[in-house]
Amino acid sequence: xxxxxxxxxxxxxxxxxxxxxxxxxxxxxxxxxxxxxxxxxxxxxxxxxxxxxxxxxxxxxxxxxxxxxxxxxxxxxxxxxxxxxxxxxxxxxxxxxxxxxxxxxxxxxxxxxxxxxxxxxxxxxxxxxxxxxxxxxxxxxxxxxxxxxxxxxxxxxxxxxxxxxxxxxxxxxxxxxxxxxxxxxxxxxxxxxxxxxxxxxxxxxxxxxxxxxxxxxxxxxxxxxxxxxxxxxxxxxxxxxxxxxxxxxxxxxxxxxxxxxxxxxxxxxx
Amino acid sequence: xxxxxxxxxxxxxxxxxxxxxxxxxxxxxxxxxxxxxxxxxxxxxxxxxxxxxxxxxxxxxxxxxxxxxxxxxxxxxxxxxxxxxxxxxxxxxxxxxxxxxxxxxxxxxxxxxxxxxxxxxxxxxxxxxxxxxxxxxxxxxxxxxxxxxxxxxxxxxxxxxxxxxxxxxxxxxxxxxxxxxxxxxxxxxxxxxxxxxxxxxxxxxxxxxxxxxxxxxxxxxxxxxxxxxxxxxxxxxxxxxxxxxxxxxxxxxxxxxxxxxxxxxxxxxx
Amino acid sequence: xxxxxxxxxxxxxxxxxxxxxxxxxxxxxxxxxxxxxxxxxxxxxxxxxxxxxxxxxxxxxxxxxxxxxxxxxxxxxxxxxxxxxxxxxxxxxxxxxxxxxxxxxxxxxxxxxxxxxxxxxxxxxxxxxxxxxxxxxxxxxxxxxxxxxxxxxxxxxxxxxxxxxxxxxxxxxxxxxxxxxxxxxxxxxxxxxxxxxxxxxxxxxxxxxxxxxxxxxxxxxxxxxxxxxxxxxxxxxxxxxxxxxxxxxxxxxxxxxxxxxxxxxxxxxx
Numbered sequence: 001x002x003x004x005x006x007x008x009x010x011x012x013x014x015x016x017x018x019x020x021x022x023x024x025x026x027x028x029x030x031x032x033x034x035x036x037x038x039x040x041x042x043x044x045x046x047x048x049x050x051x052x053x054x055x056x057x058x059x060x061x062x063x064x065x066x067x068x069x070x071x072x073x074x075x076x077x078x079x080x081x082x083x084x085x086x087x088x089x090x091x092x093x094x095x096x097x098x099x100x101x102x103x104x105x106x107x108x109x110x111x112x113x114x115x116x117x118x119x120x121x122x123x124x125x126x127x128x129x130x131x132x133x134x135x136x137x138x139x140x141x142x143x144x145x146x147x148x149x150x151x152x153x154x155x156x157x158x159x160x161x162x163x164x165x166x167x168x169x170x171x172x173x174x175x176x177x178x179x180x181x182x183x184x185x186x187x188x189x190x191x192x193x194x195x196x197x198x199x200x201x202x203x204x205x206x207x208x209x210x211x212x213x214x215x216x217x218x219x220x221x222x223x224x225x226x227x228x229x230x231x232x233x234x235x236x237x238x239x240x241x242x243x244x245x246x247x248x249x250x251x252x253x254x255x256x257x258x259x260x261x262x263x264x265x266x267x268x269x270x
Numbered sequence: 271x272x273x274x275x276x277x278x279x280x281x282x283x284x285x286x287x288x289x290x291x292x293x294x295x296x297x298x299x300x301x302x303x304x305x306x307x308x309x310x311x312x313x314x315x316x317x318x319x320x321x322x323x324x325x326x327x328x329x330x331x332x333x334x335x336x337x338x339x340x341x342x343x344x345x346x347x348x349x350x351x352x353x354x355x356x357x358x359x360x361x362x363x364x365x366x367x368x369x370x371x372x373x374x375x376x377x378x379x380x381x382x383x384x385x386x387x388x389x390x391x392x393x394x395x396x397x398x399x400x401x402x403x404x405x406x407x408x409x410x411x412x413x414x415x416x417x418x419x420x421x422x423x424x425x426x427x428x429x430x431x432x433x434x435x436x437x438x439x440x441x442x443x444x445x446x447x448x449x450x451x452x453x454x455x456x457x458x459x460x461x462x463x464x465x466x467x468x469x470x471x472x473x474x475x476x477x478x479x480x481x482x483x484x485x486x487x488x489x490x491x492x493x494x495x496x497x498x499x500x501x502x503x504x505x506x507x508x509x510x511x512x513x514x515x516x517x518x519x520x521x522x523x524x525x526x527x528x529x530x531x532x533x534x535x536x537x538x539x540x
Numbered sequence: 541x542x543x544x545x546x547x548x549x550x551x552x553x554x555x556x557x558x559x560x561x562x563x564x565x566x567x568x569x570x571x572x573x574x575x576x577x578x579x580x581x582x583x584x585x586x587x588x589x590x591x592x593x594x595x596x597x598x599x600x601x602x603x604x605x606x607x608x609x610x611x612x613x614x615x616x617x618x619x620x621x622x623x624x625x626x627x628x629x630x631x632x633x634x635x636x637x638x639x640x641x642x643x644x645x646x647x648x649x650x651x652x653x654x655x656x657x658x659x660x661x662x663x664x665x666x667x668x669x670x671x672x673x674x675x676x677x678x679x680x681x682x683x684x685x686x687x688x689x690x691x692x693x694x695x696x697x698x699x700x701x702x703x704x705x706x707x708x709x710x711x712x713x714x715x716x717x718x719x720x721x722x723x724x725x726x727x728x729x730x731x732x733x734x735x736x737x738x739x740x741x742x743x744x745x746x747x748x749x750x751x752x753x754x755x756x757x758x759x760x761x762x763x764x765x766x767x768x769x770x771x772x773x774x775x776x777x778x779x780x781x782x783x784x785x786x787x788x789x790x791x792x793x794x795x796x797x798x799x800x801x802x803x804x805x806x807x808x809x810x
Contacts, residue, residue, distance in 0.1 A: 071788045073779045081779050085772040092768065101435060122431045140745040140787030140799065142752055142774045149767035152759035154426035156694035156719035161662045161756040165641060165741050165749060178719065179426035179448065201435050205410040209435060212412055216431040219422035221763045223491045227419035228362065232355040234412045239343045239351050247410030248341045259410065371705060392701045424696035449696035449718065471705050475680040479705060482682055486701040489692035493761045497689035498632065502625040504682045509613045509621050517680030518611045529680065 006035040007057070008042075013050035013202035013260075014195050015043040018057050025063035026056040028113055033087040037094045044099050047263050050202025052098065053194045054121055055105040056114075064112025064135060088113055088145045095120040096217055099210045101201050105194035106172070107187070111135045116145030122213060125183045125194040126176070131169040138167040153220045154180045205243035205259040276305040277327065278312075283320035283472035283530070284465050285313040288327050295333035296326040298383055303357040307364045314369050317533050320472025322368065323464045324391055325375040326384075334382025334405060358383055358415045365390040366487055369480045371471050375464035376442070377457070381405045386415030392483060395453040395464040396446070401439035408437040423490045424450045475513035475529040546575040547597070548582075553590035553742035553800070554735050555583040558597050565603035566596040568653055573627040577634045584639050587803050590742025592638065593734045594661055595645040596654075604652025604675060628653055628685045635660040636757055639750045641741050645734035646712070647727070651675045656685030662753060665723040665734040666716070671709040678707040693760045694720045745783035745799040 007018040017039050019026045036054075043049045056062050073081055095102050095117070104121035112135045118124060134143050134151070143164055151160050155178055163170060175181045185193045201209065211234040219227060238244050242262055250257035277288040287309050289296045306324075313319045326332050343351055365372050365387070374391035382405045388394060404413050404421070413434055421430050425448055433440060445451045455463045471479065481504040489497060508514050512532055520527035547558040557579050559566050576594075583589045596602050613621055635642050635657070644661035652675045658664060674691070676683050683704055691700050695718055703710060715721045725733045741749065751774040759767060778784050782802055790797035 067788050067791055070779070070784075071792065074785065078776050078780065081776045082772060085775055089768045089772065092764075096764070101431070122435075123428050136778075137744055137748055137752060138787065138797070139791050140748050140778065140781065140783035140785070140797070142748050142771065142778045143755060144771045144775045146764055146768050146771070148755045148759040148771060149762065149764045150427075152756075152767075154428075157690075157756055157760055158663050158694075158722050159719045160759060161641070161753065162722050162737075164752045164756055165662075165744060179429045182428050182432050197432075204407055204435060208407055208410050208412050212407060212434045213431065215413060215418045216422075216427060216434055219418040219430060220427055222419065224362075224366070224416055224419045227422075228359045228416050231412065231414045231416070231418060232352060232359065235355055235414045236348050236351045238406075238410065238412045239340070240348065241410065243410035244340075245344065245410070247408065248337050251337055251409050252341065257408070257410070371701070392705075393698050420697075424698075449699045452698050452702050467702075474677055474705060478677055478680050478682050482677060482704045483701065485683060485688045486692075486697055486704055489688040489700060490697055492689065494632075494636070494686055494689045497692075498629045498686050501682065501684045501686070501688060502622060502629065505625055505684045506618050506621045508676075508680065508682045509610070510618065511680065513680035514610075515614065515680070517678065518607050521607055521679050522611065527678070527680070 004035065005029050005031045006039050008039055010048070011195055012199055013048060014198040015046070015049045015052045016195065017043070017052060017054050019055070019062060020057035022058045024066060025060040025108070026058070026114070027063045027066040028088075029066070033091045036091055040094050040098045040102075049100060050204075050206065050260075050263070051198035052100055052102045053105055053191065053198050054095070054102055054117070055191050055194070056107070060108035061104070061106040061110045061118060061130070062114025063109070064114045067139065070141070085144060088116075092116060092120045092146050099213070101198070101209065101213055103194045103198050105190040106130050107190050109133070109169070113145045116143075116147045116150065119150035119180065120146060122216070123182045123197065124180060125185060125190050125197060126172040126181045127187045127190045128172055128184045129187050130172040130190075132172065132175055133167055133169045134164045135167050137165060154178050203260060205247060206263050207241055208238055208243055211238065274305065275299050275301045276309050278309055280318070281465055282469055283318065284468040285316070285319045285322045286461075286465065287313070287322060287324050289325070289332060290327035292328040294336060295330040295378070296328070296384070297333045297336045298358075299336070303361045306361055310364050310368050310372075319370060320474075320476065320530075320533070321468035322370055322372045323375055323461065323468050324365070324372055324387070325461050325464070326377070329458075330378035331374070331376040331380045331388060331400070332384025333379070334384045337409065340411070355414060358386075362386060362390045362416050369483070371468070371479065371483055373464045373468050375460040376400050377460050379403070379439070383415045386413075386417045386420065389420035389450065390416060392486070393452045393467065394450060395455060395460050395467060396442040396451045397457045397460045398442055398454045399457050400442040400460075402442065402445055403437055403439045404434045405437050407435060424448050473530060475517060476533050477511055478508050478513055481508065544575065545569050545571045546579050548579055550588070551735055552739055553588065554738040555586070555589045555592045556731075556735065557583070557592060557594050559595070559602060560597035562598045564606060565600040565648070566598070566654070567603045567606040568628075569606070573631045576631055580634050580638045580642075589640060590744075590746065590800075590803070591640055591738035592642045593645055593731065593738050594635070594642055594657070595731050595734070596647070600648035601644070601646040601650045601658060601670070602654025603649075604654045607679065610681070625684060628656075632656060632660045632686050639753070641738070641749060641753055643734045643738050645730040646670050647730050649673070649709070653685045656683075656687045656690065659690035659720065660686060662756070663722045663737065664720060665725060665730050665737060666712040666721045667727045667730045668712055668724045669727050670712040670730075672712065672715055673707055673709045674704045675707050677705060694718050743800060745787060746803050747781055748778050748783055751778065
């Protein structure tokens with residue numbers, strides 16, 4: 001019998017991936033990176049999956065790094081420390097580059113690298129009483145996993161600096177007002193709401209969805225010219241795709257579009 | 271007799287350009303791009319024009335692409351599809367590069383490329399009951415005309431992704447809270463309010479206005495060093511311009527500045 | 541006896557720098573740039589200083605450039621005008637590059653280059669009744685000192701354009717809602733609140749604080765890849781630093797971390 005860190009389940013077209021280390025509020029374990037990356041690849045390759053939800057077991061999303069492990073990190077050569085950090089960075093890249101949308105479902109809180117993982121997802125559903133914290137400074141460390149990049153997408157430099165220099169908790173409601181939380185829920189209801197949002201997205205045109213995810217991923221860092229070009233490349237592809245034939249045909253025929261049947265097809269030559 | 275797509279009128283120093291295809295909620299027609307670009311150039315070259323308002327005829331701003339036309343786009347070679355898209359992109363560039371400020375006045379709604387055109391303008395006035403939607407995904411298509419670039423200037427990646435993946439409507443009030451709508455009005459009053467805002471801006475120093483528009487256009491994509499440099503280049507020009515002689519002289523002399531008389535002058539050698 | 545433009549005082553670990561030209565609402569004087577830059581360097585080099593507050597004497601933060609001086613700027617060759625502007629730009633860079641956090645305390649208002657200086661700081665505390673204005677256009681001039689870069693970090697292009705083209709005042713409450721003001725206070729209480737926030741930050745791990753400031757400074761202009769890399773470089777350093785040994789040790793030992801004693805130490809070889 002093997003203990004898995006990442007639990008995998010399916011609800012309709014939604015794949016649910018659960019980081020499970022409940023004894024330590026789902027703190028990051030050495031096995032998380034490889035298991036989660038593998039689970040994302042499986043979901044990408046499975047035609048029955050339209051969207052993915054990433055959550056934590058029990059009532060807390062993720063408390064970040066394990067301080068007992070971090071305490072020993074100083075004894076390693078810097079090259080090894082960097083290699084371990086690339087494990088986290090690769091996980092962040094896997095969430096970003098996954099061809100299917102990933103929605104985080106947060107209960108309780110997300111701290112340190114837990115915050116980075118929650119914000120690395122494409123969308124975010126959170127219980128109203130949850131909190132988010134860039135905790136590192138409290139133990140003399142500095143943010144990692146893209147925390148400062150993700151926060152800068154929606155908070156001012158002044159608030160970003162305060163969050164990073166104080167490590168104070170930001171309530172989910174404030175994150176919602178600032179736009180980074182898509183849905184606020186009652187305590188205990190974040191997973192169900194995330195699955196509902198994922199199910200809605202999972203019925204959409206899959207290849208268009210992948211193109212849209214790519215555009216949204218780069219939009220905050222691209223110039224208008226770069227984005228005009230990327231949008232045009234994708235629109236030319238979309239116009240030749242069976243998905244738009246179905247979508248436009250359904251609209252003109254006054255019926256609902258059925259994109260799910262097209263999920264297994266490769267894109268048409270265009 | 272020719273039917274024009276773009277109606278042109280003047281109110282004081284404000285040029286009003288109206289996209290008129292009311293039978294199809296001002297959906298984009300093949301003639302729109304050339305006519306609107308030409309009308310913008312005319313307004314730029316006319317010393318009686320200080321600012322421009324762009325709106326739609328009747329009670330809806332623009333419903334975006336014509337799906338009857340889009341349905342046939344797949345039959346074209348990809349190079350031709352791309353060429354048609356460059357028509358839209360060039361219109362977006364014309365709005366951006368116009369040396370005079372352009373204000374969008376939105377009634378009803380702005381969908382698809384209609385959203386892109388509204389957000390491409392320098393400022394935005396909207397009726398309170400209007401909505402904005404990145405509609406494309408509903409028919410299997412992907413955003414174009416800079417929609418993802420313009421939205422990323424003021425919404426989080428999480429909200430951007432939700433808007434693009436669901437195609438759901440965002441109410442004007444939410445866009446106002448997020449800062450992209452400068453003025454909310456009662457239904458039917460957006461044009462008058464946009465003209466009032468344009469008239470105010472039109473009395474300003476015209477060459478300084480053009481420099482400011484350029485700075486604001488690039489600010490979201492430039493580094494601090496790039497922006498410090500661009501600001502300094504323009505400030506050196508402005509300090510040598512008759513406009514600042516008038517502005518500073520009026521302030522020190524405790525009278526109102528009159529920049530309108532300077533509109534016809536070329537910039538002083540400096 | 542010499543009249544200093546920048547008054548220097550100390551409160552606990554907080555250095556307070558006060559721009560003092562109260563007869564002209566603390567308008568910029570020719571001596572400000574050199575004195576403030578020197579005072580920042582002194583504070584950086586003083587191990588008793590953990591954070592810095594920058595404010596204006598009396599009840600107004602800074603009214604920007606002196607129009608009597610600006611009126612004569614046109615008579616200078618453009619190269620000399622540019623050189624004077626680089627004085628302001630260098631001050632902005634000094635605030636940004638200072639290795640210790642700088643918090644602006646604003647009473648009354650911040651206009652023109654006063655706005656640029658307030659927003660160049662790492663955090664911002666403002667009296668509730670204060671206002672912020674990009675005043676330049678009213679006298680035929682254009683923004684400088686990074687005003688458009690700093691505003692673009694938290695307002696939409698549409699609001700940025702309105703602020704720059706109209707010169708209208710933005711209330712501190714609006715700036716707070718948009719996230720650029722960290723704390724709103726009663727009239728007269730901004731300095732005390734800024735000192736309290738600075739004192740909190742000043743007890744933190746100093747080398748981690750400098751790394752965090754650097755990350756926050758570049759986050760709005762960097763790509764995710766650039767930020768992942770910068771964060772990893774700093775995290776490797778932080779993991780080898782005595783500060784994290786103290787921070788993690790204190791956490792695991794259930795005691796409060798004492799970073800202040802480490803302030804004088806150089807970073808450990810790592």
